[in-house]
Amino acid sequence: MRSVGFLVFDGFQVMGLAALSVFELANLLSGQAHYDIHMLSDTGGRVRNSLGFGIETAAVGDVFHDTTITTGSLLAKPAPSALLDYLRTASTRSRRVAGICTGAFLLAEAGLLDGRRATTHWGHARSLATRFPKVRVEEDRIFIQDGNLWTSAGMSAGIDLALALLEEDLGREMARSVARAMVVYLRRPGGQSQFSxxxxxxxxxxxxxxxxxxxxxxxxxxxxxxxxxxxxxxxxxxxxxxxxxxxxxxxxxxxxxxxxxxxxxxxxxxxxxxxxxxxxxxxxxxxxxxxxxxxxxxxxxxxxxxxxxxxxxxxxx
The missing domain is CATH 1.10.10.60 (Homeodomain-like)
Structure with a gap:
């Protein structure tokens, strides 16, 4: 079983949770427990999302996961130091580390994207490039993989990123089956434009x-x-x-x-x-x-x- 650590913080964008449905449906459609999801935050306990309701989390600590994903917020803001420390260690302990939407700002703030290619929501791409000039920001991308680091554009692009992670793990047919179950027209390749x-x-x-x-x-x-x-x-x-x-x-x-x-x-x-x-x-x-x-x-x-x-x-x- 592959464990997925999903990092959230106060005011995180609720749409980011949609990416977790990819792993949930992979378990359901295959009839096997391929993924085990762990909700994490800097202090643990109930964390409010952008709509104001809370979800229960465990505090980050010394346990690391096969895949670590951090979501973002509607307005990029500095991350709790505990999450940044956790991400720095996760980059060497997890097989993959991903940032959905403005989650790329957390990866950049932790220093993980220096010299790397990355993307984020088009509305925040210029800010990412300005705040972190060592990051090679490509603003017109759905998602980007650079080594073991993955970043995605905003909103629904987190689903595309999660489907790509699933395809890497369990193959193209499973990713297509999950996409069909989610009524996703197609899994967009990472290089596709954010604009339609x-x-x-x-x-x-x-x-x-x-x-x-x-x-x-x-x-x-x-x-x-x-x-x-x-x-x-x-x-x-x-x-x-x-x-x-x-x-x-x-x-x-x-x-x-x-x-x-x-x-x-x-x-x-x-x-x-x-x-x-x-x-x-x-x-x-x-x-x-x-x-x-x-x-x-x-x-x-x-x-x-x-x-x-x-x-x-x-x-x-």
């Missing part, structure tokens, strides 16, 4: 939202204006006009961004040949996909894949 094309477009009407959701779910299709207009229950002319008014983009440009987002995620997972990625995301062929990558990222997909492969190898070295 659908969120960035911010359509105002249900009809345009419906068309974009249809496009995301049917990327292999041509996704012509006529096809999208039908999904929105509008005429092609009316759809084009409304779409541009609400998003500031043409339907064709928005669809290209959706294709690029999914293609990049598949590329960074490293499991699919380029021809398959081009076909599955609706680019039809590698040359068309290459041109789109150059327009948006300034680099061809082959270069971005090599960079992602290098980061995975560095992270697991």
């Amino acid at each position: 094309t659908l969120l960035e477009l911010e359509p105002k009407s249900d009809r345009v939202r419906r068309a974009l959701t249809y496009a995301k779910e049917n990327l292999r299709n041509e996704l012509s204006v006529e096809e999208l207009a039908e999904a929105a229950s509008l005429s092609p002319r009316q759809f084009s006009r409304v779409f541009r008014q609400e998003t500031g983009q043409s339907p064709a440009k928005a669809v290209e961004h959706l294709r690029l987002e999914v293609a990049r995620a598949m590329m960074e997972e490293g499991r699919h040949p380029m021809d398959v990625i081009a076909r599955e995301t609706g680019f039809a062929d590698r040359e068309r996909m290459r041109r789109a990558f150059l327009r948006s990222f300034g680099q061809p997909p082959q270069v971005m894949r090599r960079l992602a492969d290098h980061e995975r190898h560095v992270g697991t070295a």
